[in-house]
Amino acid sequence: MxxxxxxxxxxxxxxxxxxxxxxxxxxxxxxxxxFGKPVGGAITDAGVHFKTPIxxxxxxxxxxxxxxxxxANEIPTLDxxxxxxxxxxxxxISDALxxxxxxxNEMLAQSRLDDILDxxxxxxxxxxxxxxxxxxxxxxxxxxxxxxxxxxxxxKVIEDYSAKGxxxxxxxxxxxxxxxxxxxxxxxxxxLDVQLKRINYTRQVQEQVFNRMISGQNQIAEKYxxxxxxxxxxxxxxxxxxxxxxxxxAYLESQKIKGEADANATRIYADAYGKSPEFYNFIKTLxxxxxxxxxxxxFILSTDNHYLKYLGK
Amino acid sequence: MAQKIKIGxxxxxxxxxxxxxxxxxxxxxxxxxxxxxSFYTVDANExxxxxxxxxxxxxxxxxxxxxxxxxxxxxxxxxxxxSKLEFGFRTLKAGVRTEYSKRNFNQESWMLTxxxxxxxxxxxxxxxxxxxxDYLFKVRDVENxxxxxxxxxxxxxxxxxxxTEVLQAERRAIADxxxxxxxxxLDKYETGIAIKMVQLQGVLPPDPVxxxxxxxxxxxxxxxxxxxxxxxxxxxxxxxxxxxxxKLINEAKGYAIExxxxxxxxxxxxxxxxxxxxxxxxxxxxxxxxETMNTVLGNAPNKVIVDSQLENFLPMMNLKNKGSK
Numbered sequence: 001m002x003x004x005x006x007x008x009x010x011x012x013x014x015x016x017x018x019x020x021x022x023x024x025x026x027x028x029x030x031x032x033x034x035f036g037k038p039v040g041g042a043i044t045d046a047g048v049h050f051k052t053p054i055x056x057x058x059x060x061x062x063x064x065x066x067x068x069x070x071x072a073n074e075i076p077t078l079d080x081x082x083x084x085x086x087x088x089x090x091x092x093i094s095d096a097l098x099x100x101x102x103x104x105n106e107m108l109a110q111s112r113l114d115d116i117l118d119x120x121x122x123x124x125x126x127x128x129x130x131x132x133x134x135x136x137x138x139x140x141x142x143x144x145x146x147x148x149x150x151x152x153x154x155x156k157v158i159e160d161y162s163a164k165g166x167x168x169x170x171x172x173x174x175x176x177x178x179x180x181x182x183x184x185x186x187x188x189x190x191x192l193d194v195q196l197k198r199i200n201y202t203r204q205v206q207e208q209v210f211n212r213m214i215s216g217q218n219q220i221a222e223k224y225x226x227x228x229x230x231x232x233x234x235x236x237x238x239x240x241x242x243x244x245x246x247x248x249x250a251y252l253e254s255q256k257i258k259g260e261a262d263a264n265a266t267r268i269y270a271d272a273y274g275k276s277p278e279f280y281n282f283i284k285t286l287x288x289x290x291x292x293x294x295x296x297x298x299f300i301l302s303t304d305n306h307y308l309k310y311l312g313k
Numbered sequence: 314m315a316q317k318i319k320i321g322x323x324x325x326x327x328x329x330x331x332x333x334x335x336x337x338x339x340x341x342x343x344x345x346x347x348x349x350x351s352f353y354t355v356d357a358n359e360x361x362x363x364x365x366x367x368x369x370x371x372x373x374x375x376x377x378x379x380x381x382x383x384x385x386x387x388x389x390x391x392x393x394x395x396s397k398l399e400f401g402f403r404t405l406k407a408g409v410r411t412e413y414s415k416r417n418f419n420q421e422s423w424m425l426t427x428x429x430x431x432x433x434x435x436x437x438x439x440x441x442x443x444x445x446x447d448y449l450f451k452v453r454d455v456e457n458x459x460x461x462x463x464x465x466x467x468x469x470x471x472x473x474x475x476x477t478e479v480l481q482a483e484r485r486a487i488a489d490x491x492x493x494x495x496x497x498x499l500d501k502y503e504t505g506i507a508i509k510m511v512q513l514q515g516v517l518p519p520d521p522v523x524x525x526x527x528x529x530x531x532x533x534x535x536x537x538x539x540x541x542x543x544x545x546x547x548x549x550x551x552x553x554x555x556x557x558x559x560k561l562i563n564e565a566k567g568y569a570i571e572x573x574x575x576x577x578x579x580x581x582x583x584x585x586x587x588x589x590x591x592x593x594x595x596x597x598x599x600x601x602x603x604e605t606m607n608t609v610l611g612n613a614p615n616k617v618i619v620d621s622q623l624e625n626f627l628p629m630m631n632l633k634n635k636g637s638k
Contacts, residue, residue: 024367067454141474200423228532271580
C-alpha cells in the first residue's frame with residue numbers, strides 16, 4: 001500500500017515536471033495563457049521555459065518573416081489604363097501577445113492583411129500614371145524611332161516616356177501607409193516590405209498594345225524596304241555620274257595629249273622648214289605635182305612653157 | 314522455467330531469460346547507444362546547425378562532431394550547393410539535348426517595358442546558402458521568397474528600359490543590376506542567401522508580335538540585298554568605264570607618238586636634203602624640176618603642145634574617152 005502511494009506520487013511529480021517545461025525553437029515565439037487569458041509577455045527567446053502545469057497553455061507562433069501574396073487586382077491608373085497589379089509583402093509577428101489578442105491566428109491575420117494591403121495598393125496605383133508605375137527613374141531611353149521615319153506620315157501623339165518613374169516611391173508609399181495602418185490597429189504585426197511583383201495590362205489593353213507593336217514594326221519594315229529601293233536608285237545614279245566623269249575625264253586627257261603632240265609636231269615642222277622656206281616651197285610644190293597630176297590628166301602645153309623652152313629652138 | 318500463454322488454440326511459450334546473466338551487459342549497451350547518439354558527421358559541402366533545447370547553439374564545419382544526446386539537434390544544410398531557379402520557362406530534363414516544358418509561362422515572362430511595350434523575358438537565378446543559421450531561422454519558405462523577389466526585381470529593371478534596350482544593349486546591365494538589387498532585398502530579409510548569378514536567357518518580343526519583328530529583320534536583309542546588288546552593278550560598270558578611259562588615253566598617247574615621229578622624220582628628211590641642196594642649189598633645183606616633169610608628163614598619155622605664136626586655137630577635147638582611159 002505504501003509502495004503504491006509512493007509510485008503514484010513519483011508518477012505525478014514526473015507528469016507535473018514535464019508539464020511545466022516547454023521548449024521554444026529558434027523559429028518560434030509563444031504566448032502563455034491561463035484559462036484562455038494570456039499571462040505575462042510574449043516569449044521570444046529560444047530555449048527551455050517553465051510554466052504552471054495543467055492550468056497554463058502555451059500557444060506558439062512563428063517568429064520568422066512570413067509571406068503575403070495578394071491576388072492580382074484590376075486597378076485603373078490615373079491616366080485611365082486598366083492594369084493588373086500583383087503585389088507581395090513580407091511581414092512578421094512583432095508582438096505575439098498583441099497578435100494573439102487581436103488576430104488570434106495566422107490565417108485571420110492574412111485576411112486582415114489582404115484588406116489593408118489591397119486597399120493601400122489600390123489607393124496608390126489609382127493616383128499614379130502608367131509611366132510612373134512602370135518606370136523607376138527618369139533615365140533617358142533609346143526608343144526605336146518609328147515616328148520620324150520618312151515613310152510614316154500619320155503623326156501620332158507620342159507619349160512622354162521620360163516622365164519621372166516612381167515605382168520605388170510607390171512601393172515606399174504603400175509600405176508607409178500599411179505600416180501606419182497596422183500601428184493604428186495595434187495587431188502586433190510589422191510589415192517589412194512591399195513589392196509590386198507583376199504589372200500587366202488587362203486582356204483588351206494587351207491586344208491594343210500588341211496591335212500597336214505590330215503596326216510599329218510593319219512601319220519599320222516598310223521603311224527598310226523603301227530605303228533599300230532608294231539606296232539602289234542612288235547608287236545607280238551615282239554609277240551614271242561616275243561613268244560619265246571617268247569617260248569625259250579620259251576624253252579630256254586624250255585630247256590634251258593629242259593637242260600637245262600636234263603642237264610639238266607643228267614646232268618640229270616649223271623649225272625644220274623655217275631653215276629654208278623657199279626650198280620647202282619649191283620641193284613641196286613639185287611633190288604635189290607628182291601626187292596630184294596622174295595618168296588621167298590631159299596636158300595642153302604652150303611652147304612658152306619653161307619646161308618646153310628647148311623645143312621651140 | 315518456461316511460461317505459457319494460451320491465445321485461442323495456440324500455446325505460446327515465452328522463453329525464460331536469466332537477466333542476472335546479462336546484468337553486466339545492459340549498462341554497457343546503454344552507454345554504447347548513447348555514445349552512438351553523441352557523434353555525427355557533417356559532409357564536405359554541408360554545415361551543421363546545432364540547436365540545444367531549441368536554441369541555436371553553433372554551426373559546425375565538415376567533419377566528425379560531438380553533441381549532447383537527446384538535447385542537441387543537428388540540421389545539415391548544403392551551403393556549397395548552387396541552386397537554380399528558372400523564370401519564364403522550365404527545364405524538363407537537362408542533358409545533351411535539354412528538353413523544355415511546352416507550357417507557356419506568359420504570366421511570368423511577359424513584362425512591361427519603360428516605353429509601355431511588352432517583352433518576353435526568360436531568366437535564371439543561381440544562389441547559394443551563405444548563412445545556414447539565417448537560412449533556417451529567419452524567413453519562412455526561403456525559395457518562394459527568392460522567386461517573388463526575383464520577379465519583382467526583373468520587372469523593376471525591365472520597366473525602366475525601353476523595349477529596344479531590353480532586346481539589345483541593356484541585357485547585361487539588367488542582369489547585373491538585378492543581381493545587386495535582389496541581394497539587397499534578400500539581405501534585408503536576412504534570408505542567408507547569396508545570389509551568385511542572374512542571367513537573361515532569352516529576351517524576345519512576345520509570341521503574338523514575333524512575326525512582325527521577323528518581318529523587320531527580313532526587310533532589313535532585303536534592303537541590304539538591294540544595296541549589294543546596286544553596288545555590284547555599280548562596280549561592274551565603273552570597272553568597264555575605267556577600262557574604256559584607259560583605252561582612250563592609250564590611243565591618244567599612240568597618236569601623239571606617231572605624230573611626233575612623223576614630224577621628226579619629215580623634218581630630218583628635209584634638213585638632210587636641204588644640206589645637200591645648199592651645196593649646189595641651182596643644179597638640184599633643175600634636177601628636181603626635170604625629174605618631176607618626167608614623172609608627171611610621163612604618166613600622162615595625152616599631151617598637146619600648142620605654139621605660143623598661134624592666134625586662135627580651139628582645143629577639141631574628146632570627153633568621151635576621158636573615162637575609159
